Amino acid sequence: MTIATRDTLPEAGYRDYLHCLAEADEHAAVEVACGLLDAGVPADRVLLELVAPAQAEVGERWARNEWSVAQEHAATHISERVVAAVAAYADVRPTGARIVVACMDGEWHALPARLVAEVLRLRGWQVTFLGASVPAAHLVSYLHRYDAYAVALASALPMRLPHAHRMIEACRRSDVPVLVGGRGFGVDGRWARRLGVAWAANAVAAAELLGDERALRASGPADLAHLADDEYAGLVNRRGELIDGALADLTQRFPATRDHTPAQLDSTVSDLGYILDFLAAALYVDDGSLFTEFIEWLTTILDSRGVPAAAIDVSLAYYTRVLHDFPRAVDHLQRGRAVLPAAGQRSA
Amino acid sequence: MTGADVRDLDPGDGRFSTPSVARVPVRRPTTSRQIAAAPALELPQSQLAADWPEVAEHLREGVVVCGPDGTVRHVSPVAKRLLPDVVVGGTLAAVNHLTSLDSHVRHYGRRLRVRRVALSAGRSCLYVEDVSDSEQRADELAAERAKSAFLAVVGDKLGNPLHPDRAAAAVVRLAVPTLAEVAVLVLAPRSGRARWWRACRAEDETPTVDRGVLAATELPPAITDSLRGVQPHTVDWLVEQAIDAGWLPGVAAHEVAARLVPLPGRDAPAGVLLVARGAGGRYGEDEFDLVRTFAARAGAALTTALLYREQAEVADTLQASLLPVEPAPAPGVQWGTAYRPAQAGLRIGGDFYGSHRLPDGGSVFFLGDVSGKGVEAAVFTGQLRQCLHALHRVEQHPARLLRLLNDALLETTLAHGQGRFATMVLGVVRPHRDGGLGLTLAGGGHLPPLVLRSSGEVEQLPLNGMLVGVVPDPRIGQVSTRLAPGETCLLYSDGVTEARGGRRGEELLGADRLIQALNGCHRMPAPALAERIEQVTCDWLGQRDHDDIAVLALRASGVGGRPQRHLHAVPTLTGPDPQETTAR
Numbered sequence: 063m064t065i066a067t068r069d070t071l072p073e074a075g076y077r078d079y080l081h082c083l084a085e086a087d088e089h090a091a092v093e094v095a096c097g098l099l100d101a102g103v104p105a106d107r108v109l110l111e112l113v114a115p116a117q118a119e120v121g122e123r124w125a126r127n128e129w130s131v132a133q134e135h136a137a138t139h140i141s142e143r144v145v146a147a148v149a150a151y152a153d154v155r156p157t158g159a160r161i162v163v164a165c166m167d168g169e170w171h172a173l174p175a176r177l178v179a180e181v182l183r184l185r186g187w188q189v190t191f192l193g194a195s196v197p198a199a200h201l202v203s204y205l206h207r208y209d210a211y212a213v214a215l216a217s218a219l220p221m222r223l224p225h226a227h228r229m230i231e232a233c234r235r236s237d238v239p240v241l242v243g244g245r246g247f248g249v250d251g252r253w254a255r256r257l258g259v260a261w262a263a264n265a266v267a268a269a270e271l272l273g274d275e276r277a278l279r280a281s282g283p284a285d286l287a288h289l290a291d292d293e294y295a296g297l298v299n300r301r302g303e304l305i306d307g308a309l310a311d312l313t314q315r316f317p318a319t320r321d322h323t324p325a326q327l328d329s330t331v332s333d334l335g336y337i338l339d340f341l342a343a344a345l346y347v348d349d350g351s352l353f354t355e356f357i358e359w360l361t362t363i364l365d366s367r368g369v370p371a372a373a374i375d376v377s378l379a380y381y382t383r384v385l386h387d388f389p390r391a392v393d394h395l396q397r398g399r400a401v402l403p404a405a406g407q408r409s410a
Numbered sequence: 411m412t413g414a415d416v417r418d419l420d421p422g423d424g425r426f427s428t429p430s431v432a433r434v435p436v437r438r439p440t441t442s443r444q445i446a447a448a449p450a451l452e453l454p455q456s457q458l459a460a461d462w463p464e465v466a467e468h469l470r471e472g473v474v475v476c477g478p479d480g481t482v483r484h485v486s487p488v489a490k491r492l493l494p495d496v497v498v499g500g501t502l503a504a505v506n507h508l509t510s511l512d513s514h515v516r517h518y519g520r521r522l523r524v525r526r527v528a529l530s531a532g533r534s535c536l537y538v539e540d541v542s543d544s545e546q547r548a549d550e551l552a553a554e555r556a557k558s559a560f561l562a563v564v565g566d567k568l569g570n571p572l573h574p575d576r577a578a579a580a581v582v583r584l585a586v587p588t589l590a591e592v593a594v595l596v597l598a599p600r601s602g603r604a605r606w607w608r609a610c611r612a613e614d615e616t617p618t619v620d621r622g623v624l625a626a627t628e629l630p631p632a633i634t635d636s637l638r639g640v641q642p643h644t645v646d647w648l649v650e651q652a653i654d655a656g657w658l659p660g661v662a663a664h665e666v667a668a669r670l671v672p673l674p675g676r677d678a679p680a681g682v683l684l685v686a687r688g689a690g691g692r693y694g695e696d697e698f699d700l701v702r703t704f705a706a707r708a709g710a711a712l713t714t715a716l717l718y719r720e721q722a723e724v725a726d727t728l729q730a731s732l733l734p735v736e737p738a739p740a741p742g743v744q745w746g747t748a749y750r751p752a753q754a755g756l757r758i759g760g761d762f763y764g765s766h767r768l769p770d771g772g773s774v775f776f777l778g779d780v781s782g783k784g785v786e787a788a789v790f791t792g793q794l795r796q797c798l799h800a801l802h803r804v805e806q807h808p809a810r811l812l813r814l815l816n817d818a819l820l821e822t823t824l825a826h827g828q829g830r831f832a833t834m835v836l837g838v839v840r841p842h843r844d845g846g847l848g849l850t851l852a853g854g855g856h857l858p859p860l861v862l863r864s865s866g867e868v869e870q871l872p873l874n875g876m877l878v879g880v881v882p883d884p885r886i887g888q889v890s891t892r893l894a895p896g897e898t899c900l901l902y903s904d905g906v907t908e909a910r911g912g913r914r915g916e917e918l919l920g921a922d923r924l925i926q927a928l929n930g931c932h933r934m935p936a937p938a939l940a941e942r943i944e945q946v947t948c949d950w951l952g953q954r955d956h957d958d959i960a961v962l963a964l965r966a967s968g969v970g971g972r973p974q975r976h977l978h979a980v981p982t983l984t985g986p987d988p989q990e991t992t993a994r
Contacts, residue, residue, distance in 0.1 A: 086933055132931040132942075139938035168953065170945045194941070195948060200757065207722045209573040225953065235570040237580050276616055302914040309913075325926050331913055332949075 079116050083137040091140050092147045105152035106184050109177050110265060113141050113148075117173050125359075127366035141173055149180050156188035159211035161272060162238075164192035164201055166217040166226050166246070174244060175216035181265035182214075187272065198229045205236045212239045212272055214262075217246030220253065220356070221339040224294070224346045227257050227284070239278040243268055248352075256347045258284035288348040293388045297342045304384060305334045311380040316373065334377060336360070341381070341394055350394045357398040371403045378402075471525075471537040476502065478532030492522060492538050502536070514541075521545050557700055560588050564704060568711035577715040579619050581673075581683070581708040582609035586617040589701050590685035594657045595673075596633050597681040597712075599626035604633075608657055630655050636672050636682040652684055667692045671701050673709030680712040732758045732788040734960070735795075737765035740773040742841030746936030746963035748944035752783055752905075752956060760787030761903045761960035764795055766802050771841060774802045774811070777901035777962040778834025778856060778878075787958075790830050793822065798836075808836050808852035809886045812878065816854070819879035831879035835859055835901050845895040845968035853887035854878040857907065860925070861891060862898040862932040862939075868925045871899075895968030898936060900928075905959035906943060911950035919950045936965040 075098055082091035098108050120137045123129040129137075163179040165172050172194035179191040190208070192201065205213070213233045217226050223246065233240045243262045247254040251261035260281045262268035271277060289295075297304075309331060313319045322330065337360070344353035357378075361371050382395040466473060472489025474496055476482055482500050489496065495504040502508045508515060508524065515522045525537040567580050578595055585593035586609040596606045604624050609617040629637075630651035648670060649663045658666060668686035672679035683705050685693070693701070737745040751759030760783055765775035776798060780790045797818050798811075805811045812834070823829055835858075837851035851859060853873035861869045875887035893899060902924075909919040927946045931939055940961040947959055 086935070088935065130930050132934055135931070135938045135942050136934045139935050139941075168948065170941075170948075195945075199753075203722075203757075206571055206573055206718060207726060209575045237567065237570070237572055237576045276614075279616060305913045324922065328912075328923065335913075 076112060076116065079112055080119060083116060083120060083140055084133075086133070086136040086140065088140045088143050091144050095144045095148055096151060099148065099151050105148050106181050106265075108148050109145065109180055109184075113144055114174070114177055117141055125363055125366065127363075138173055142176065145173070145176055145180055149183060152184055154184050154186060156183070156186060158185075158187040160188045160190060160208065161212055161214060162190050162192060162201070162204065162210045163214045163216070164196040165194045166215055166222050166229055167197050168195055168222055168225060169217050169219065169246070170194045171216075171218040174218065175214070178214060178216065178243065178265040178268055182269055182272070185269050187269075198225075198232050201229065202232050202236060205233065205238055210238050211275075212241055212278060214241045214243065214268060214272075216244040217242065218244050219246050220248070220352050221336065221343045222246055223253055223257070223343045223352075227346070230257060230259050239275070241268060241271060241278060253347045253349065253352065255282065256285050256349070258282050286346070286348075288390070289346070291390065293390050294342055294345040296388065297338065297345060297385070297391060301335070301338055301342075304338055304381065305331060307384060308334045308377050308380050312373065312376055315376050333360070333364070337374075337377060337381065341391060344394050345388075345390055348390070350397045353394040353398050354401050358401055361402060375399055375402050471539045474502070474536040474538065475529070476534050476536070483533070489536075489538050492520065492540055493517065508536070556588075560700075561703065561707070564707055568707055571718055572711065572715050574712065574715040574719050577708075577711050578605075578607045578681070579621070581712070582607045583617055583619055584708075585609060585683065585685060585704065587611045589697075589704060591687040591691070592658055592684075593686075594652070594684040595681050595708075596624075596629065596637070596684070598637055598675065598678060599629075602626050604629055606657075624655070628655075632670055633682050633684070636670055637679055639672070639678055648684075649686070652686065657684065658686060661688070669693050669698060669701060671698075671705040673705050673712060675709060675713050676717075680709050680716065683708065729756075729758050729788075732792045734761075734763050737763075737775060737962070737964075738767050738773065740765070740767060740839070740841075741771060742845065742847060742967055743773065743839060744936045744965040744967040746938070746940035746961070746965070748940040748959065748961040750905075750944060750948070750956075750959040752958050756784065756788075758785070758788035759783065759958035760791060761905065761958040762791040762795060763901070763960055763962040764798075766799065768802070768806055768838070772838055774798075774806065774808070774836065774838050775901075775962065775964065776834055776836040777903065777960060778832050778836075778854070779903045779905075779958065779960070780832040781830055783958070790832075794819070794832060806838060808838050808850050809888045812836050812852045812854050812875075812886050813884075816878045816884055817882070820882060823879060829880075831877045833857075833877055835873065837899075839964060842892075845966060846897075847893040847964070847966040848890070849893060849899060850890045851888065853889075854884070857902065857904060857921075860900040860902075860928065861893070862900065862928060864894055864896055864932060866930065866932050868928050870921075870925075893964075893966040895966045896933065898932070898934075898939060898963055898965040900939070900943075901962040902943060903958060903960040905957040906947050906961065909947045909951050909956055909959075910954060911952055915952065915954050919947060923950070936963040939963045939965075 075094055079091060079094045082094060095108055095112060098112065099105060117138065120129065120134055124131070124134045161182055163175055163182070165175050176191060179189045183189045190210075192204065201213070215226065215229060215233075217223075226242070226246065230240050230242070239260070241260045241262055242254050243264070247261055251263065254261035258281050260271060260278050262271050312330070312334075319330070336356075340353055340356040344350060357374065360374060364374065365371065378395050378399045382392055382399070385391045385395070467487050469486075469488065472492050473484070473486040474482060474489045474493065475484040480501050482496055482498050482502065485493070485496055485498055493505055493508070496502065496508075497504075505515075505517060513524055515524055520540050521542045523539045523541045525539075527535045527537065529535050564584050567584060568577065572580065578597060582593045582595050591611040592608065594606055594608045596604055598604070602625060604626050605621065606624065607619060607621045609619045612618050626634075632648050632651050633655075649658070649666050649668045652658050652668055653661070653663060665688055666686050668684060671683050671685070673681045673683055675681075683701070685701055734747070734749055736747060739745075745765070747763060749761065749763075751757055751761070753759065760780045761778070762780070763775075763777040765773045767773055778794070780787050780794065782790070794815070797815055801811060801814050801818070805814055815836075819831070832854070833856040834854045835851055835856045836854070837849055840848045842848055851871065851873055853875035855875055855877040858873040859871045861871060863869060871889050871891060873887045873889045876884035878884065891899075907919055907921055907924055910916060911919065924943070924946070927942070928939075931942060934942065940963045943961045944959060947956075
């Protein structure tokens with residue numbers, strides 16, 4: 063979320079901090095952060111230049127398969143505690159209006175949103191952080207009960223865009239302006255623009271945008287006329303059937319799949335599901351780059367876990383065949399196949 | 411080109427293609443040399459020519475013919491009526507705007523459409539039509555359309571349930587600029603204070619909104635009367651009163667027209683709307699009707715919002731008493747919890763967990779699930795937790811405590827004649843000197859707990875037993891174990907293992923997948939572990955409906971190792987700001 067400019071902080075502090083995360087040493091991590099605060103580094107810089115880039119590094123280590131999910135969770139938990147400690151150290155008295163910060167339903171990466179919440183708090187807003195994966199119904203009933211000047215919603219995964227849109231609409235119906243952020247809306251916020259919602263690149267930009275209510279309310283209309291072709295709805299309805307078919311196809315082409323453990327089978331099924339979910343999101347915002355970016359990312363993830371790109375290509379080819387009635391989907395799938403490493407394309 | 415040539419050309423509008431005109435012989439060779447632009451008035455020597463003046467009189471358009479010097483040469487009777495100032499021998503300058511290029515002219519209260527046609531020899535002709543009636547109809551239609559479009563927007567914005575403050579702000583924002591340049595909404599006073607919202611027209615489309623509070627005694631008398639339901643048709647000095655209240659800054663009283671309209675509430679008005687606009691903007695009866703219609707909708711929205719808030723306040727208070735309470739900090743124990751009720755909007759459900767400190771330094775802890783769902787189930791969990799709260803003071807042995815609870819529940823069930831029961835795990839944890847924890851657990855028909863050993867192994871404790879609250883002397887399972895420092899015991903509800911997901915959304919998550927997901931998690935802090943289980947479950951569910959989900963993890967934090975005392979604040983889903991963290 064935030065561009066890492068950690069060279070302004072002592073490099074040693076950052077290395078120590080990463081080491082604490084790796085060792086799951088909560089106490090020491092808090093000590094590193096508080097040491098910086100004691101040395102006079104402002105609290106928001108500790109959050110944005112120590113905690114945020116370290117968390118980004120954690121994510122990359124997971125993607126490279128250097129860290130297990132468990133290690134990633136533990137590190138995230140420790141970062142949460144560090145954020146709480148930094149916030150307590152700064153202890154800013156709120157003077158501004160209430161801002162509600164929440165993660166989209168199904169979004170478990172709460173730390174970036176938590177950092178935004180704390181940066182806003184440091185700037186004097188009265189912030190309520192609703193946490194990870196907040197159901198839309200919960201958020202809306204919260205807004206009815208306690209008024210809010212604005213809602214800031216975070217999403218790290220573009221595949222949640224259709225849900226994000228519904229959630230944004232729900233907030234709008236409560237007449238509360240919405241601000242979104244996170245990688246899930248594109249690095250430049252282009253999918254936020256497609257949904258007609260205000261977008262901030264990082265915590266600092268979010269704080270600036272919130273200061274200007276007119277700008278907050280002045281987002282353009284949603285640009286989703288392409289949904290009239292029903293490709294998105296059709297794909298969502300056929301999800302289960304498509305995954306079944308893709309799995310059968312994969313088993314036929316890679317007989318070794320039959321020997322998968324139940325856990326391996328589950329993760330294959332969920333990967334096949336992710337491909338469809340990202341494809342559906344790409345159809346929803348009518349942007350093929352959403353899908354190609356995902357395929358590039360998936361290739362990296364699976365490659366570090368020993369799954370060949372050829373396996374992805376087989377599934378993309380299968381979906382392309384089955385979805386021949388969906389011209390936009392076929393186009394996205396073909397672009398997706400084009401970005402696979404060359405080895406993957408031969409087996410098609 | 412000659413006049414004859416022109417006559418032979420059909421301009422295509424049908425005027426010259428009638429058979430009678432076609433039969434008119436070609437005449438006047440002298441004039442045919444003149445350059446003729448529009449020969450309509452050049453048919454004098456035929457039968458038609460004889461008829462022409464009479465025909466022309468009945469045309470809807472009046473005709474004025476001017477010479478090359480601009481002198482008026484002829485004015486038809488209709489033109490005389492529409493333009494009484496234009497006379498033969500005079501000029502068109504007598505009528506304002508007529509010499510300009512504008513085709514629409516207002517004259518003596520009529521709207522005229524003027525068409526200018528150049529004739530031959532520098533002469534020109536003016537066709538004048540009275541379009542007042544049709545334009546008025548068009549205007550009325552447009553106004554009516556604008557009105558319904560406005561009311562549609564109003565319905566759209568105010569039709570949704572809103573927070574009362576939002577509803578008030580939306581009311582004034584919607585009123586500007588359609589109804590007013592400044593709109594002020596004053597809500598009925600609550601405990602002697604009246605809150606007001608104001609929207610002012612800004613340069614662009616979005617009005618600026620601000621708000622304030624006045625003591626009920628400071629309200630302008632017109633507002634007080636209106637709030638009481640006294641509704642005078644016109645109010646004297648309304649503008650002056652509004653200026654005195656500070657709502658119309660920088661204007662003089664004579665520059666502004668203002669009206670007041672009450673917003674209907676449940677019995678007395680919910681508030682009063684003041685609309686004001688600047689010079690020349692008096693409110694006609696039609697416009698004021700629109701203000702009244704708007705006020706009726708705004709009143710309904712405000713009333714709903716206020717009603718909703720009252721109900722929500724009650725519901726919130728009740729919910730708060732039924733939400734699981736975070737386990738009390740205990741030496742040597744790191745707690746982790748997760749809770750996700752089936753009905754997200756409700757925030758409460760039939761799963762429960764909690765802990766109580768014991769005088770000897772240990773804690774009694776529990777996690778369970780009652781029959782049923784929603785509010786009724788939540789109320790039952792509340793009774794159950796209160797029972798336990800009282801009973802743990804007299805009995806600290808898990809199995810015996812569970813038995814006592816069973817008896818108490820049975821008694822309640824008999825008294826109320828309806829069967830409610832629960833499954834639960836109840837345990838007592840005591841810290842050991844080496845940083846480990848001693849656990850004694852009793853089972854009442856609940857899923858057996860899991861233990862994450864330091865070796866990475868996930869162990870299922872052999873704990874069974876019968877439902878609590880069904881039979882007088884149930885079989886209660888009991889098991890004891892020991893957690894070495896860093897080891898974790900995990901209690902969870904069936905919302906986890908019975909989550910339906912997979913390819914078709916029909917497959918259960920199951921204990922195997924849960925244990926699989928816990929692989930390699932033995933070093934995780936308890937809160938992270940609880941959240942991981944919640945996440946794995948929700949990911950498995952996709953966005954599907956689910957049962958209540960509850961997780962309670964307790965980890966031996968290790969007395970000899972680094973104590974966790976500096977970080978007990980567990981950020982809850984909606985809890986207070988996580989700033990309780992102390993003692994760095």
